[in-house]
Amino acid sequence: MGVQQLYQKVTDDIIREIEAGNLPPWLQPWKQGRRGGIIPINAVTRNCYNGLNVLMLWAERQEKQYPLAEWLTYKQCQEAGGQVRKGEKSTPGIYVNKQVIEKGTEDEWLVPFMRQFNVFNLSQCDGLDHIADAGKMVELPEHERNEQAEAFFAAIGAEVRWGEPMAAYIPSRDMIVMPERGAFRNAESLYATWAHESAHWTGAKHRLDRDLKSRFDQDAYAFEELVAEISSAMTCAHLQVKGELRHASYCQSWLEVLRKDSRAILSAASLASKATDYLRAFSEEKREAA
Known part of the structure; x- marks a missing residue:
């Protein structure tokens, strides 16, 4: 043929x-599984970050030369059995969503809002080898x-x-x-x-x-x-x-x-x-x- x-x-x-x-x-x-590439992901949920957060975390990783593109919040680190090392500084991210505002009993509208959250690179944490090992190629x-x-x-x-x-x-x-x-x-x-x-x-x-x-x-x-x-x-x-x-x-x-x-x-x-x-x-x- x-x-x-x-x-x-x-x-x-x-x-x-x-x-x-x-x-x-x-x-x-x-x-689904752990990854070790360049796209920033959450080390616990394994979801990709999006929007401006991709650029912010890319830049931070490049500046600090972190070996992994995996991030998590302080609370997530503790819940996973780890601890952020003393003196480590967090990296800010931006969460964007819309909130429903009700007016009376019939009318409602969506109001966009933003809030900041802070994350740490997996390399800034101790006691999370079980998570890092899961990211091996x-x-x-x-x-x-x-x-x-x-x-x-x-x-x-x-x-x-x-x-x-x-x-x-x-x-x-x-x-x-x-x-x-x-x-x-x-x-x-x-x-x-x-x-x-x-x-x-x-x-x-x-x-x-x-x-x-x-x-x-x-x-x-x-x-x-x-x-x-x-x-x-x-x-x-x-x-x-x-x-x-x-x-x-x-x-x-x-x-x-x-x-x-x-x-x-x-x-x-x-x-x-x-x-x-x-x-x-x-x-x-x-x-x-x-």
């Missing part, structure tokens, strides 16, 4: 499954690795930071972040996720310059996710990676985009094929040069 026929088959399968409307829900392809067993897929992604040469609490492409750093290999439910989920984030990587301005704002406006993010997921399916088909990857289930989250534009799926498939071709070229160029 030729490359374009392969792409078309993947696209047709996705369209058919979306239209059937009986798809299972998307499942996170990695297990886990590798995918050698016998589960797909040599063809490993060579494919290695040839691309994108910077990948392993050990994060999430999978994402960070445009500002031109970097892909991924959970550790051993956190994935299986090898197929690992390679499908890697292909998805690699597809996002291709859209950077100095690569394919995939700017979707002009056509999809506020739906540009959703459409970019659709492109990346279809490209992931195409890449996995090219690599002959099998398994229940549930690409179509993920695409179902973006049905609103498809309802607004009947040709959106065709546009997404076209852009996805370009992204996959871009990724494939790295391996093919090396083979030709050999």
Whole structure:
């Protein structure tokens, strides 16, 4: 089967499954657990910090050269059986939420509010080795690795930071972040996720310059996710990676985009094929040069 026929088959399968409307829900392809990467997380709840807190904790970690991106409050430290070392200073964070204000018996409105909270890096605490040990890197067993897929992604040469609490492409750093290999439910989920984030990587301005704002406006993010997921399916088909990857289930989250534009799926498939071709070229160029 030729490359374009392969792409078309993947696209047709996705369209058919979306239209059937009986798809299972998307499942996170990695297990929850401790991480040791650059995205700030709470050492106890394992939730990622967001908004301005990411930048504040990033900056503080870089300045103080903390080895871990894990933080917790003084109370959380004590409840976990640890103690903040004497003289250590906390780092402020900002909590943003909305409070319901009632007026009479019928009217009510939401009033936004902010409050400061303080956290300590895990490195500032004693007695929490049991938490720190849980953050050690886990590798995918050698016998589960797909040599063809490993060579494919290695040839691309994108910077990948392993050990994060999430999978994402960070445009500002031109970097892909991924959970550790051993956190994935299986090898197929690992390679499908890697292909998805690699597809996002291709859209950077100095690569394919995939700017979707002009056509999809506020739906540009959703459409970019659709492109990346279809490209992931195409890449996995090219690599002959099998398994229940549930690409179509993920695409179902973006049905609103498809309802607004009947040709959106065709546009997404076209852009996805370009992204996959871009990724494939790295391996093919090396083979030709050999």
